[in-house]
Amino acid sequence: MAVYYASINDTAKGFALSREGIKMAKELNMTSKLPFLYYALGENYKAAGNFMAYGETVETIMALKDSMYAATSAEEKMKMDAQYQLGEKENLILRQKLEIANKNYLIYGSVLLLILAAVLAGLFFTGYKKNQQIKLLTMQAEQKQAEALAVRSAEENERKRISRDLHDNIGAYATVLLANTEQLRKHAATADVKQAVKAVSENAGHIMGSLQETIWVLNNDLIKVTDFIDRFKLYARKMMESYKAVNIIFEEMIMNDIILSPAEAFNIFRILQEALQNVLKHSGSQNITVTVLSNNTFIVSILDDGKGFNTKELSSGNGLYNMQYRAKEAGYTFTISSVPGETAVLLQKNNLLSG
Amino acid sequence: MPIKIAIVDDKPIVRSAIKDKLYASADISIVLEACNGDDFLEKLRSAAPEKFPEIILIDLEMPKMDGIETIAVGAMLYPAIKFIVLTVFDNSEKIFEAIKAGASGYLLKDDTALNLTEAIINVYRYDAVPMSPAIARKTLGLLKTGFAGETENLSQNKILSSREQDVLRCLVEGLEYRQIAERLFVSPATVRTHIAHIYQKLHVTSKAQAINLAHKNKWI
Numbered sequence: 160m161a162v163y164y165a166s167i168n169d170t171a172k173g174f175a176l177s178r179e180g181i182k183m184a185k186e187l188n189m190t191s192k193l194p195f196l197y198y199a200l201g202e203n204y205k206a207a208g209n210f211m212a213y214g215e216t217v218e219t220i221m222a223l224k225d226s227m228y229a230a231t232s233a234e235e236k237m238k239m240d241a242q243y244q245l246g247e248k249e250n251l252i253l254r255q256k257l258e259i260a261n262k263n264y265l266i267y268g269s270v271l272l273l274i275l276a277a278v279l280a281g282l283f284f285t286g287y288k289k290n291q292q293i294k295l296l297t298m299q300a301e302q303k304q305a306e307a308l309a310v311r312s313a314e315e316n317e318r319k320r321i322s323r324d325l326h327d328n329i330g331a332y333a334t335v336l337l338a339n340t341e342q343l344r345k346h347a348a349t350a351d352v353k354q355a356v357k358a359v360s361e362n363a364g365h366i367m368g369s370l371q372e373t374i375w376v377l378n379n380d381l382i383k384v385t386d387f388i389d390r391f392k393l394y395a396r397k398m399m400e401s402y403k404a405v406n407i408i409f410e411e412m413i414m415n416d417i418i419l420s421p422a423e424a425f426n427i428f429r430i431l432q433e434a435l436q437n438v439l440k441h442s443g444s445q446n447i448t449v450t451v452l453s454n455n456t457f458i459v460s461i462l463d464d465g466k467g468f469n470t471k472e473l474s475s476g477n478g479l480y481n482m483q484y485r486a487k488e489a490g491y492t493f494t495i496s497s498v499p500g501e502t503a504v505l506l507q508k509n510n511l512l513s514g
Numbered sequence: 515m516p517i518k519i520a521i522v523d524d525k526p527i528v529r530s531a532i533k534d535k536l537y538a539s540a541d542i543s544i545v546l547e548a549c550n551g552d553d554f555l556e557k558l559r560s561a562a563p564e565k566f567p568e569i570i571l572i573d574l575e576m577p578k579m580d581g582i583e584t585i586a587v588g589a590m591l592y593p594a595i596k597f598i599v600l601t602v603f604d605n606s607e608k609i610f611e612a613i614k615a616g617a618s619g620y621l622l623k624d625d626t627a628l629n630l631t632e633a634i635i636n637v638y639r640y641d642a643v644p645m646s647p648a649i650a651r652k653t654l655g656l657l658k659t660g661f662a663g664e665t666e667n668l669s670q671n672k673i674l675s676s677r678e679q680d681v682l683r684c685l686v687e688g689l690e691y692r693q694i695a696e697r698l699f700v701s702p703a704t705v706r707t708h709i710a711h712i713y714q715k716l717h718v719t720s721k722a723q724a725i726n727l728a729h730k731n732k733w734i
Contacts, residue, residue, distance in 0.1 A: 323575075326575070326602055326603055327525070327575075330602035330603065330623075331525045331527055331528050331602070332527070333602075333624070334528055334531050334602060334623040334624055335527050335528065335530075335531040337531075337624050338531035338532070338534050338535055338627075339531075339534075341534075341535065341626065341627055342534060364624070367624045370602075370603075371602070371603050371604070371622075374602075374603045375603065375605075378603075378605060385648075385651055386606065386648060388647075389606070389646070389647040389648035389651060389686075389688075390648065392647045392688035393604070393646060393647065393648075395688065396688060396690070407688075408687070408688075409687050409688045411686075411687075
């Protein structure tokens, strides 16, 4: 405005306005406006031709500008300082934040680590517990096994002891008894004494025979079919000494030499003995065939060409019932079929290979 | 001249029963009695020539030195002596071991006097007593797996001839000499000879083994 007055050369109004402006600006401490006001004043001095005042005004402006520069730079500096300090603070805050964050991380990490450790420990502990449990179970199983083994070995020892006892004592006495009866027979004077001695001798022989079979069973925990039938051949051969006219043959088809338990072997052996005795005593047959088949099925049969008998008539109270009972006990099927000229006793056990 | 025999059994009662059975026979003379293998070998050492046994009846289960060891050592030290196993119970496993150790067969203690006498004479004259089906089967089995391993020097004469194998198969079937002879179209004497050979071939216990046993029992 004052510059306008100066340009239209109305300097009086320009002076007044500039001076008033300067005064106001000084009062209001608006230093930044002062150069412009002084400039307006200076222009008015120039228009008025007062170059001395103009020069002074210009100097004032320069001084003002200098001071203003200094002021601004101080202000700037302050501002910058403040900004710097702020930055510093921010930095500090950031750092603190970082530190806090770091601390947090540390805390979180520690917690996480703790949890992980706990989990691991837990896992380890359960694993350990499990291991301990397994160990305990294994130990228990081992103990059980050892116990079973001990029982088995005790049983084994007892069986051997009984067998040895029978062999050494009863066997020895039975041998002597038989020898004695033989002597007696030679010296028997009368017919009835001879008869009595013969009976004693036969009974002693039976004791010996039974004893041998019992020892055989006691001595073996497992009996092979071949061993079984070979023993029956010996028995048959001995029986045949009293039946010279009868012919006996053995037929074997042993593809699988199965194992019989002692009890099983004992029962089957007794059945065969009984069957053979029946044939020899009652059938009047000339030819006997003993057949053994051992594969998936185990079959033993005694076939004779004697007169046969009615299988229905012989129901109980005789050897047949015993044979049937023994067969059942051993887990065998027992069948007997008879027509004149062909009687068959058959013992059978199935599914041996399938377990 | 009666056959001189010895009885080796740990039970006096059994020895006397066997003696009773054999006394009646003019063909047999009992020259020595012992209660175990140790005792037997000891007595054999100091036996006078006229009292030296030719055939030994021996029990298998005895204290100190059992039948099988005694047979192995005795057969090595005195090859001329023949051993017959005398047993209450025909445990084929043990009898088979005894035969391999050098026994010429086995008899049951409850055999009749006649059977015992006959068997002793058979062993003396023909070197053989009948072979049971179980022993015959084991012999065939041994043949299958081979005699190798049983002796360190397997000689050709330990291998069974096909005829001997035929005889063994007949024995497994439970046939007697007479029946085997009929089946194979030979005389019973031939069958007996075959069986004697089989027994000889079964004597497979090695010398080294016998020497070890003798050492163990302090007999050499």
